[in-house]
Amino acid sequence: MVQYRKTEETFAALGDPVRMATLERLGEGGASISELAEPAGMSLTGMKKHIRILEEANLVRTEKRGRTRWCEISSEGFDEAAFWLDEFRRRRHKQLNRLEEVIERKKREKRNEK
Amino acid sequence: MVQYRKTEETFAALGDPVRMATLERLGEGGASISELAEPAGMSLTGMKKHIRILEEANLVRTEKRGRTRWCEISSEGFDEAAFWLDEFRRRRHKQLNRLEEVIERKKREKRNEK
DNA sequence: CCGATACTGAACCATATAGTTCAGTATAGG
DNA sequence: CCTATACTGAACTATATGGTTCAGTATCGG
Numbered sequence: 516m517v518q519y520r521k522t523e524e525t526f527a528a529l530g531d532p533v534r535m536a537t538l539e540r541l542g543e544g545g546a547s548i549s550e551l552a553e554p555a556g557m558s559l560t561g562m563k564k565h566i567r568i569l570e571e572a573n574l575v576r577t578e579k580r581g582r583t584r585w586c587e588i589s590s591e592g593f594d595e596a597a598f599w600l601d602e603f604r605r606r607r608h609k610q611l612n613r614l615e616e617v618i619e620r621k622k623r624e625k626r627n628e629k
Numbered sequence: 630m631v632q633y634r635k636t637e638e639t640f641a642a643l644g645d646p647v648r649m650a651t652l653e654r655l656g657e658g659g660a661s662i663s664e665l666a667e668p669a670g671m672s673l674t675g676m677k678k679h680i681r682i683l684e685e686a687n688l689v690r691t692e693k694r695g696r697t698r699w700c701e702i703s704s705e706g707f708d709e710a711a712f713w714l715d716e717f718r719r720r721r722h723k724q725l726n727r728l729e730e731v732i733e734r735k736k737r738e739k740r741n742e743k
Numbered sequence: 744c745c746g747a748t749a750c751t752g753a754a755c756c757a758t759a760t761a762g763t764t765c766a767g768t769a770t771a772g773g
Numbered sequence: 774c775c776t777a778t779a780c781t782g783a784a785c786t787a788t789a790t791g792g793t794t795c796a797g798t799a800t801c802g803g
């Protein structure tokens with residue numbers, strides 16, 4: 516599954532403290548690489564790498580404006596990740612309900628045996 | 630935030646192909662370590678490590694039954710991750726609406742100037 | 744045009760991660 | 774009790790990751 520591979524990449528991108536904090540910051544509004552690097556106590560180059568990863572995970576969208584690169588949240592990645600989680604939880608609940616039914620049936624059968 | 634650190638760990642646990650596949654498998658029902666290791670083409674020890682990571686992320690719960698360790702899905706981690714994503718998306722939509730309002734106001738002001 | 748600013752890419756380094764093998768330990772079954 | 778099974782832990786290896794510095798390139802402001 517192509518979609519599957521993508522979601523895994525998105526989760527991996529989310530699973531880092533610097534990137535998660537950066538996303539929270541970008542949630543407040545767009546920013547340049549320098550503006551993101553400074554509060555993270557990190558070099559420009561370092562932050563650039565994180566942004567690249569977030570971009571490939573569709574969590575951030577960027578564009579060059581003059582000599583600064585403008586970064587902002589992209590919903591896509593968030594939507595994909597949320598979708599996968601919701602699907603998983605939905606399937607699980609269905610599974611659990613089916614299990615419960617089976618148990619109920621067994622109980623009824625046991626009663627009838629007596 | 631303690632909760633925050635936890636969620637990041639959960640995303641990191643999800644962000645691996647073997648672990649994601651293992652979760653999908655466990656979604657079908659519980660399994661032993663060997664049963665999980667085999668289809669992943671991996672040693673017992675290797676799978677054990679993944680299970681440990683999934684366990685610490687509250688995505689899997691395990692218990693020892695005789696000489697086999699039984700693994701099954703734990704909803705907690707999934708719930709936490711989904712909660713964080715939903716919160717983030719909710720905040721973002723609110724932010725976008727506020728932005729839209731500001732733009733609308735500017736437009737009105739411009740019209741009044743003419 | 745000049746200097747400062749903002750990024751970019753390459754090269755490098757240290758540590759973390761994903762996997763292995765090997766040598767146990769504990770339980771299941773005869 | 775004996776053997777096979779199922780796991781566990783320690784030690785090790787190779788590669789990926791997160792960070793750096795340094796040497797560009799491109800744009801901004803005067």
